[in-house]
Amino acid sequence: MKAKHQRLTLGIIALIAIIGAGLLAMSALKDQAAYFYSPSDAKKAGVPTGQAIRLGGMVTGGSIVHEPDGVTIRFVVHDNSESVPVRFKGIVPDLFKENSGVVAEGSFAADGTFVADNILAKHDERYMPPQLEGEMHKTGKVE
Amino acid sequence: MHGYANPARFLKVARPLTAWFGWGGALLIAVGMIAGLFLTPPDYLQGESVRIMYVHVPAAWLGMGGWTGIAIASLMQLVWRHPLSGVAARAIAVPGALFTALCLITGSIWGRPTWGTWWEWDGRMTSMLVLLFLYFGYVALANASEEKGSVSRVTAIFGLVGAINIPIINRSVVWWNSLHQGPSITLKGSTIDSSILWPLGLTTLGFSLLFGAIVLMRMRASLAEIRVEARLKRMAEA
Structure with missing residues (x-):
C-alpha cells in the first residue's frame, strides 16, 4: 500500500x-x-524593410483594386486597429475576397507597402449553407 | 477497475462489446457519410469541400483521444500496476497513429482548394505532425519492450510525457496566429450551421465506436498471444 x-x-x-x-x-x-504578423503586431515589432514575413488579417471591404497590367492587385489588410496596404502579382486562391481572412507572404517595401509573393486565404470557423450567407459573415473578426 | 485485471473476466465482456462497437460504428459511419455526402448543403464559401470535415474532425478527435487513452493507461501502469493497462496502451497506438495520419491527409486535401496550399508550418498542423511522430516513437518503443503483449516502463513514461502535446494541439489556434481556423464547436455552442453540423455527430460517434472495436480486438489478440506463449513454454518444459 x-x-x-x-x-x-x-x-x-x-x-x-x-x-x-x-x-x-x-x-x-x-x-x-506565431504563423503570421497581424498589422498591429508588425507595427509593434517594427519589422525591417525587406525582411520576409507573413502578414495576416481581414481584407478591407472595397479595397481590392486591379492594376491595368491585369495580374497585379492592390488591397488593404486590417485587424480593426491597424491597416497595411498590400501589392501582389499573381493568382489568388478562390476564397480570397473582401471582408475575408488572408495571409500574405512577402516583405515591406520602403514606402510601407507590403509586397506579397504568395497569398493564402484563411477560412474562419463559421460554416453555413449559401442561402444563409448575408450579414452573418460580415462581422470581420480577426482570429 | 481491478475487477477486470483478470483477463478471463475482461474477455467475457470484451468479446460481445467488440461486435456491438464494430457493427454499431459501421452503421453510424454509413448513415453519417450518406447524409454528409448527399443530404447536407454545401458551405457558402468552401462549397463542396466542406464535406471533408465529416472524416477530418473524427480523425483529429481520435488521434488526440487515442494519445489521451495511452497517457491514462500509462499512469495506471506506473502507479497501480494494472496488468491490462500496458496491453490497452499498446492496442491504442497503431489505430491512433492511423487516425492522426488520416487527419493530416484529409486536412491537406481540404487546404489546397480552401487556403491555396497543401501544407504550411502553422501551429495546428505542426503540432499534429509531432503527434504522428510521437505515435511512431511509441510503437517502436512498445515493440522493443521485453514484456510480452504489454509495454515496458520506459514506454509508459514516454506515453505520459507525450501527453503534453495534446493541450498544445488543442490550444494552438488560440495561443498563436495560425492559418487553421479557431475552434468551431466550443462550450458556448457551434459556429457551424446546424444543417451542416448534424452528420458530424453521427460520424464522430461512429468512428469512435469503430476505434473502440479495433482496440478491443487488438487487446484480445495480445492476450491470446500471451496465452499461446505460456502454453508453448509449459509444453516445452513437460
Whole structure:
C-alpha cells in the first residue's frame, strides 16, 4: 500500500513538472510560433524593410483594386486597429475576397507597402449553407 | 477497475462489446457519410469541400483521444500496476497513429482548394505532425519492450510525457496566429450551421465506436498471444 502511494505522489509530481515545463516553453515560444504578423503586431515589432514575413488579417471591404497590367492587385489588410496596404502579382486562391481572412507572404517595401509573393486565404470557423450567407459573415473578426 | 485485471473476466465482456462497437460504428459511419455526402448543403464559401470535415474532425478527435487513452493507461501502469493497462496502451497506438495520419491527409486535401496550399508550418498542423511522430516513437518503443503483449516502463513514461502535446494541439489556434481556423464547436455552442453540423455527430460517434472495436480486438489478440506463449513454454518444459 505504501509503495503504491509513493508511486502516485511521484507520478503527480512528475505530471506537474511536465505541465509546468510545457507551459514555460509555450510562453517563451509565443512570438516565434506565431504563423503570421497581424498589422498591429508588425507595427509593434517594427519589422525591417525587406525582411520576409507573413502578414495576416481581414481584407478591407472595397479595397481590392486591379492594376491595368491585369495580374497585379492592390488591397488593404486590417485587424480593426491597424491597416497595411498590400501589392501582389499573381493568382489568388478562390476564397480570397473582401471582408475575408488572408495571409500574405512577402516583405515591406520602403514606402510601407507590403509586397506579397504568395497569398493564402484563411477560412474562419463559421460554416453555413449559401442561402444563409448575408450579414452573418460580415462581422470581420480577426482570429 | 481491478475487477477486470483478470483477463478471463475482461474477455467475457470484451468479446460481445467488440461486435456491438464494430457493427454499431459501421452503421453510424454509413448513415453519417450518406447524409454528409448527399443530404447536407454545401458551405457558402468552401462549397463542396466542406464535406471533408465529416472524416477530418473524427480523425483529429481520435488521434488526440487515442494519445489521451495511452497517457491514462500509462499512469495506471506506473502507479497501480494494472496488468491490462500496458496491453490497452499498446492496442491504442497503431489505430491512433492511423487516425492522426488520416487527419493530416484529409486536412491537406481540404487546404489546397480552401487556403491555396497543401501544407504550411502553422501551429495546428505542426503540432499534429509531432503527434504522428510521437505515435511512431511509441510503437517502436512498445515493440522493443521485453514484456510480452504489454509495454515496458520506459514506454509508459514516454506515453505520459507525450501527453503534453495534446493541450498544445488543442490550444494552438488560440495561443498563436495560425492559418487553421479557431475552434468551431466550443462550450458556448457551434459556429457551424446546424444543417451542416448534424452528420458530424453521427460520424464522430461512429468512428469512435469503430476505434473502440479495433482496440478491443487488438487487446484480445495480445492476450491470446500471451496465452499461446505460456502454453508453448509449459509444453516445452513437460
